[in-house]
Amino acid sequence: xxxxxxxxxxxxxxxxxxxxxxxxxxxxxxxxxxxxxxxxxxxxxxxxxxxxxxxxxxxxxxxxxxxxxxxxxxxxxxxxxxxxxxxxxxxxxxxxxxxxxxxxxxxxxxxxxxxxxxxxxxxxxxxxxxxxxxxxxxxxxxxxxxxxxxxxxxxxxxxxxxxxxxxxxxxxxxxxxxxxxxxxxxxxxxxxxxxxxxxxxxxxxxxxxxxxxxxxxxxxxxxxxxxxxxxxxxxxxxxxxxxxxxxxxxxxxxxxxxxxxxxxxxxxxxxxxxxxxxxxxxxxxxxxxxxxxxxxxxxxxxxxxx
Amino acid sequence: xxxxxxxxxxxxxxxxxxxxxxxxxxxxxxxxxxxxxxxxxxxxxxxxxxxxxxxxxxxxxxxxxxxxxxxxxxxxxxxxxxxxxxxxxxxxxxxxxxxxxxxxxxxxxxxxxxxxxxxxxxxxxxxxxxxxxxxxxxxxxxxxxxxxxxxxxxxxxxxxxxxxxxxxxxxxxxxxxxxxxxxxxxxxxxxxxxxxxxxxxxxxxxxxxxxxxxxxxxxxxxxxxxxxxxxxxxxxxxxxxxxxxxxxxxxxxxxxxxxxxxxxxxxxxxxxxxxxxxxxxxxxxxxxxxxxxxxxxxxxxxxxxxxxxxxxxxxxxxxxxxxxxxxxxxxxxxxxxxxxxxxxxxxxxxxxxxxxxxxxxxxxxxxx
Numbered sequence: 001x002x003x004x005x006x007x008x009x010x011x012x013x014x015x016x017x018x019x020x021x022x023x024x025x026x027x028x029x030x031x032x033x034x035x036x037x038x039x040x041x042x043x044x045x046x047x048x049x050x051x052x053x054x055x056x057x058x059x060x061x062x063x064x065x066x067x068x069x070x071x072x073x074x075x076x077x078x079x080x081x082x083x084x085x086x087x088x089x090x091x092x093x094x095x096x097x098x099x100x101x102x103x104x105x106x107x108x109x110x111x112x113x114x115x116x117x118x119x120x121x122x123x124x125x126x127x128x129x130x131x132x133x134x135x136x137x138x139x140x141x142x143x144x145x146x147x148x149x150x151x152x153x154x155x156x157x158x159x160x161x162x163x164x165x166x167x168x169x170x171x172x173x174x175x176x177x178x179x180x181x182x183x184x185x186x187x188x189x190x191x192x193x194x195x196x197x198x199x200x201x202x203x204x205x206x207x208x209x210x211x212x213x214x215x216x217x218x219x220x221x222x223x224x225x226x227x228x229x230x231x232x233x234x235x236x237x238x239x240x241x242x243x244x245x246x247x248x249x250x251x252x253x254x255x256x257x258x259x260x261x262x263x264x265x266x267x268x269x270x271x272x273x274x275x276x277x278x279x280x281x282x283x284x285x286x287x288x289x290x291x292x293x294x295x296x297x298x299x300x301x302x303x304x305x306x
Numbered sequence: 307x308x309x310x311x312x313x314x315x316x317x318x319x320x321x322x323x324x325x326x327x328x329x330x331x332x333x334x335x336x337x338x339x340x341x342x343x344x345x346x347x348x349x350x351x352x353x354x355x356x357x358x359x360x361x362x363x364x365x366x367x368x369x370x371x372x373x374x375x376x377x378x379x380x381x382x383x384x385x386x387x388x389x390x391x392x393x394x395x396x397x398x399x400x401x402x403x404x405x406x407x408x409x410x411x412x413x414x415x416x417x418x419x420x421x422x423x424x425x426x427x428x429x430x431x432x433x434x435x436x437x438x439x440x441x442x443x444x445x446x447x448x449x450x451x452x453x454x455x456x457x458x459x460x461x462x463x464x465x466x467x468x469x470x471x472x473x474x475x476x477x478x479x480x481x482x483x484x485x486x487x488x489x490x491x492x493x494x495x496x497x498x499x500x501x502x503x504x505x506x507x508x509x510x511x512x513x514x515x516x517x518x519x520x521x522x523x524x525x526x527x528x529x530x531x532x533x534x535x536x537x538x539x540x541x542x543x544x545x546x547x548x549x550x551x552x553x554x555x556x557x558x559x560x561x562x563x564x565x566x567x568x569x570x571x572x573x574x575x576x577x578x579x580x581x582x583x584x585x586x587x588x589x590x591x592x593x594x595x596x597x598x599x600x601x602x603x604x605x606x607x608x609x610x611x612x613x614x615x616x617x618x619x620x621x622x623x624x625x626x627x628x629x630x631x632x633x634x635x636x637x638x639x640x641x642x643x644x645x646x647x648x649x650x651x652x653x654x655x656x657x658x659x660x661x662x663x664x665x666x667x668x669x670x671x672x673x674x
Binding site: 030 | 450
């Protein structure tokens with residue numbers, strides 16, 4: 001059994017060796033994955049590492065770009081499988097870095113706030129615009145979901161057809177599809193909105209989530225994104241989730257059922273801070289809004305003056 | 307071989323889904339058939355060797371040597387051989403060694419596999435035991451996945467198109483129509499192969515040998531003569547994991563076993579009129595033909611696109627006959643012996659490998 005504690009312990013000594021860059025010698029898509037792994041399809045590569053040794057490993061990619069023999073890959077630690085007793089095994093996966101769709105010239109900064117719903121992203125951004133409103137502007141979120149009360153200027157509503165047309169024409173900086181109970185909901189940002197804010201010599205502020213953040217970082221390049229994670233206060237994950245629960249209930253926008261769903265997603269969001277820490281400049285605990293806004297505001301002023 | 311080893315008896319079950327038969331029932335049917343057409347009686351057998359890979363995984367049954375021996379009236383000594391899909395060849399090789407040493411004069415070799423009793427996912431996990439459990443399995447690789455990697459690399463290096471690869475399985479299915487023991491006796495047009503569901507890109511379902519139940523038995527003897535003898539029996543091995551190899555588009559074990567077998571039989575490659583090769587996946591057939599020297603690297607597909615001078619997998623191969631893992635190596639020898647009897651040609655060859663050819667066994671048969 002490969003995912004027993006002893007086998008995992010023995011595998012530790014290979015981890016360091018496997019944490020190298022490499023080149024894809026061959027790859028396949030396994031459509032029926034073994035027990036304990038997420039359902040297929042799963043991309044697996046035979047990789048030649050920098051020191052000449054070969055390994056087989058899970059291939060991951062942020063975009064849908066086709067895999068090809070000869071591509072360079074970077075090592076990343078990822079959850080690999082969960083055995084029947086619930087033991088979670090982490091292993092080295094190999095990421096195919098986004099090919100040069102990243103613009104060569106530096107386009108400017110985008111301030112991105114990521115965090116679970118209820119953590120206070122909107123509050124922070126509203127306060128930020130009162131504090132340094134001369135320098136920042138919110139980028140509206142393009143969505144196909146039904147308009148709700150309280151959306152105000154936060155969202156721009158379009159039909160799914162319009163959304164996909166924009167996406168296919170390359171007019172979206174990033175987009176993601178979040179399946180809900182009865183429909184697929186698309187979310188994204190238009191490049192023209194972001195460009196317009198840059199034209200005004202301001203910093204676009206984006207309130208986002210993990211998939212959109214990854215896309216954004218691929219589109220503009222990681223160094224363009226001033227990326228901050230917002231975490232709810234609490235010493236443990238349970239405390240953090242509980243404080244989110246209270247905020248969501250106080251907000252009164254969602255039904256109990258929706259809150260339950262949001263909390264489930266929140267857990268994944270909190271894990272994301274850890275597993276993809278390279279996507280964040282800082283992860284800030286939102287226990288005092290003023291401190292957070294002060295911190296972010298200072299940063300904005302610094303960039304604007306530079 | 308110092309004293310000739312004769313193939314005196316052969317028998318097999320039909321390969322396929324035998325829901326009503328246990329591992330013991332399958333063995334019994336093939337043993338009975340082999341003894342019936344042998345030039346000796348059951349009591350002349352002085353050793354039994356059982357080839358089996360998945361007894362414990364699929365049937366909770368180990369200790370198959372004694373189980374097979376108990377099917378004979380006099381309970382001769384018995385042992386079991388395991389080398390994944392090459393178990394059959396390893397059992398035959400062991401039998402030859404016992405016969406050459408004089409330890410035994412007549413040996414019954416039984417290959418058996420019962421695969422349809424448990425869920426496909428469990429069988430897939432069991433088959434993955436043929437690879438390196440700590441190097442290949444942890445990333446979620448399956449056995450078709452390993453051959454998907456091999457096929458993709460081969461197609462990249464030799465610029466082989468998916469359409470051309472289709473001819474391998476199509477030919478095997480065409481050949482299988484005439485074989486009463488084959489699991490699938492249905493011709494399938496080449497273009498349908500790549501239209502079947504994807505299993506491990508670029509391999510589709512119809513590139514893969516199926517999961518089958520079945521048994522095959524032979525009686526080998528230095529005492530009882532028969533028209534067919536074993537001219538060579540050779541084994542070779544390679545690393546378990548494909549990650550430890552300099553190349554994955556050629557199998558060193560096949561090359562080693564082949565050159566040793568030709569030397570042992572003291573013949574030229576061109577004298578071989580029939581081959582049964584290990585086409586667990588379509589790509590494996592091409593690589594094996596090249597490693598055995600019947601084609602230059604990258605060109606084996608030509609042997610499937612036109613008629614070749616020798617017959618290749620006239621039985622239907624693993625693809626059409628079915629692949630009850632450990633029975634395959636024995637079944638290939640039975641088919642080659644039938645082909646030699648029919649054609650009166652001099653030599654035939656059975657090529658059987660396990661895992662990604664981490665073990666390869668080659669047997670050359672000839673007229674006595």
